[in-house]
Amino acid sequence: MTRSPHYIGRFAPSPSGELHFGSLLAALGSYLQAHHQGGHWLVRMEDIDPPREVAGAADSILATLERFGLNWHGTVMYQSQQNERYQATLEQLRQQGLTYACRCTRAQIKQAGGFYQGHCQSLNLPVEQSAIRLRTTQPVYQFDDLLQGVTRIPKALAEEDFIIHRKDGLYAYNLAVTLDDIAQGITQVVRGADLLVPTGRQIALMQQLSANVPEYVHLPLAVTAPGMKLSKQNHAPSIAQQDIMQTTWHALSFLGQLPPALSEFAHQSDLLAWAITNWQLDKVANKTEQIWVS
Template structure:
């Protein structure tokens, strides 16, 4: 990739648990793409859902990134400190007729594939707490982009339903927060797992509605278990290694899962050596879109 001074990438984990191999692959892919472009790489802690974020997990994640040599530019951003920015964005959407309060519960509309928009013209039950939803039928549609791995993507967000922007418990929802923060941090390129690809249509609607730039997107292949399940905290994926040998081997494995074909001798090198090689040889063209199975750890 040609050096691009304005490139700004980010890794934005939810601190619901320590990083595992799948999250390492996502972090490493975004890091290498930024560094190979001569750009900046930021870290944002997406902790807008406190019940899911045990105390101290954010510090654990930052220590894990440092142990694997993934150092960031600029101060870490915590979403829990960004309430005013999200509220301002929501008020903009309300003023433009693109957000509305909704009293409906999931149980009420579970027979439908998507939320049917019952509260679009007025709250159905004023005695109930309300969430705020995006009017996906009135925001920009259809949307499309050229994903750097998965190619041309085309969606009509109205087919996906009116996504929640602020929950009934007054916590902010992911879709609004991520768009506001990417714009605030000047993110030019988003590199993340393909499991988030279908979030992009709503995010592009919000980018257009809030009149902020749309980044480039690269969705990385999914890392799955031997049984084909997504490697995730919900599936009890083990935390990353903490001792030096395990760190070297897991970093090497992550490079393999990113299809970068590192030379076998690199597995014994420390993170800084592996990363130097990986930055010099980073190639999106080598990525294969199908899910990648993670091998069991070596003894």
């Protein structure tokens, strides 16, 4: 793999709970992919959804990353501090005629077939108490993922006008993550395969903003049973107090790296140094799910 000092990757956790093994996979995979290429690895805290956040979780996540030796470049970006930039883009899109207000409920959309059909597109509804949708003028029907291969998106989903500002006044994930990847100059996004399909919407928005589109790598998920990924919502156990080297060794093994026995390493820094030098993306299974039981 060619080393590139211009490589910029990132890990973007949500502070809805402490770091668990599933999120460690994304952190470690993105960290190794960046460092193996001599690039930069950034950390962004996706704290734009206060109702889902847990007090103290952001600080706990950062402390756990440091405990595992996953040190980031620069300062941590907090999405909660980016509202001015998000709003400026919303206004830009509005002036270009690329947004409109919508008051359709999830139940109404489900009843209409499961995909939004543009019902509010020409109603000129007031913005107050409405969601804001993006007119999808450049739908993405497929994209190349460096691990999962060609990912095809159903036509109805690709062409759907999606929400970029929520009815409750919060900025939608697809808007925030896209604008932050642009602002931070991310050249490659490495994250879990649960975000594979939303990538199409993020690429579509980048194209509408005439921004450079990064490469994408979606890592396999750790699940406790088919269809049940390890997540904070599913009460996945925190790794904050787990043995650092043993947990890292398990994560490397899950990612197909076949590290030597733990007895070969004196410290966590030695294990990470081996992992950076020997990291091979093509050894990672190109599956959207795998089973790992703690």
